[in-house]
Amino acid sequence: MDKEFFLANYRHSMAHVLAKAVIELWGSDVQYAIGPQVDDGFYYDFKLDHMITKDDYKAIENKMREILKRKEAWTRKEVSRAEALDLFKGQKYKIEIIEDLPEDATLSIYYTGDDFVDLCRGPHIDNSQELLGVAFQIKFVSGSYWRGDEHNDQLQRVYVYAFPDKQQLKDHLDMIREAMERDHKKLGAEMELFMFHETAPGMPYWLPKGWKLFNALLDYWRNEHVPHNYQEISGPVLSEKQLWITSGHWAHYQNGMFIAPIDENTTYAIKPMNCPNAINVYRSTKRSYKELPLRYSQVDVIHRREKSGELNGLFRVQEFHQDDAHIFVTEDQIEDEIADIMDIAKTIYATFGLTYTAELSTRPDDFMGDIALWDQAEASLKSILTKKFGADGFEINEGDGAFYGPKIDLGMRDCLGRQWQMGTIQLDFQLPLNFNLKYVAPDGTEKQPVLIHRAIFGSFERFIGILIENFKGQFPFWLAPVQVGIVPIRPEHNAYAKKLADLMMKNHIRFEVDYSDQNMKNKIKKYKLGRIPYVLVVGEKEAEQNTVAVNIRGVKDNLFGVPVEAFMQGVAEMNEAHSLELKTAF
């Protein structure tokens, strides 16, 4: 039996044991819904009057162990749809599942002992004793919605960790603990990168160090776009309501917008997206086919209202900066342009050593526009993705596209394995129509361009959150908010430290010097805790020889007597190359 099959099989089987335990504990009026396996175990959704809390965990775990010790046989039976409906009488979620199946369907059910039956495709174990060695522990209980729809019943979801043995469970719990240590919310406060204030929920305050990082990232991003012929623009944050009516946001996105009434006749709204800005710039003059593709990039701040429970550090905010661009193309330029964007994304992500997944979202039911154009666009996107990732290298979400066009999304995972949407490439046939965009074709007729919305980071905020967790706060040299810390051993060495500081300033190295009369050990400790890549310790020897002693982040042994010019040249090279690793020799 291969390992993956074994994992899935016992986790899935354990979910049945959990359901049986909950029913035995809280009675037969428990409604049990579904219980699939997940990456680190399984869960099961229930509806019951009793609110399951932490105090119940032990009782549930004990009941599960008790059930396993009964060594009951698991028997599979095949039943007709009608028999199944009768068997699960009173279980509304099971009934709903069964009723969705075709009339003539044959269903498989599994008995655990004589008294518990669950609807299930299987496969399962043959006897509970096969599960006696499984190490499991309740993770937590949370709310969930029946069939993932917030309009349906709210259920109680019991998550359980489950591993083949105790050691693997312990390793996993250790891993989770370690992951919490690099949570960007924790590190962001510790490293003084950003903060929040109660008066502006989900709107980050960037602290001096965080803003340095932000700007280092922005500089890099701007430079990467120069060879791809992007032009950066900036537009108003507030616009009169009429603009949003034209764009369709007023009708489709109003509850995601912050709205500012001025007087009875005037209402402004804060932009949730940059598109209308780029469109107005496009429309400001008559456009020729010779100008296309026309690429406007934009990093203005945008605001989107989120429901209260949805905010999450920098990952989910109400005020953020997208690394946005709007590209106006002819229909036959779409494929090349998308390919160019994918190349930019690949280069940029590689600089950070990040791995990502690609997803294609296709035409939804409520699509707008010409179906032939949709088909052609989807085919283009699919062909590019196949070229870049292979036929199986990306996922397709059928019908998940926006009503105005299909899209490619690029996703990454945070420290707890949660998937976040980062980069996005969206084709838009609708806005050019709403704003009546035109260009003059070679034959002198007016044609409509296609609009491509795209972001590589997704948003600077979310991307920085991912970077913090990915690097555990130990940023590559070029990105580090403070790149070099200078520690004079005694106050009489401050003059030499000042000389070094001036040199750093001249060479645009981000640095700090500690001129205080503290113990040098304390100064070094402060910089080490700040995860500064290089701490330069200087005393008499260094001042005499014009050298520095270099304490390298993550390296035990220090470098002594490094000539100042050699160090400066080394760090300049790292900045230039956007190196991931720190140099350990100069």
Next chain:
RNA sequence: GCUGCUAUGGCGCAGUCGGUAGCGCGCAUCCUUGGUAAGGAUGAGGUCACCGGUUCAAAUCCGGUUAGCAGCUCCA
């Protein structure tokens, strides 16, 4: 928005049975003048998130609000 949980000096936390608050780090002052991650002494700093209720008395009990955390839903 939904389910559960949380809120005590700048940060991390303690505070039992209701009797108006403590610890560590940090900060300030002084001493120590140091060669690579915590030298010593003294001191300052808190309407216990906010509003209301119960009580002779509330950080503590109850209700509400706000903000945050995990999950769901939604999203860059």
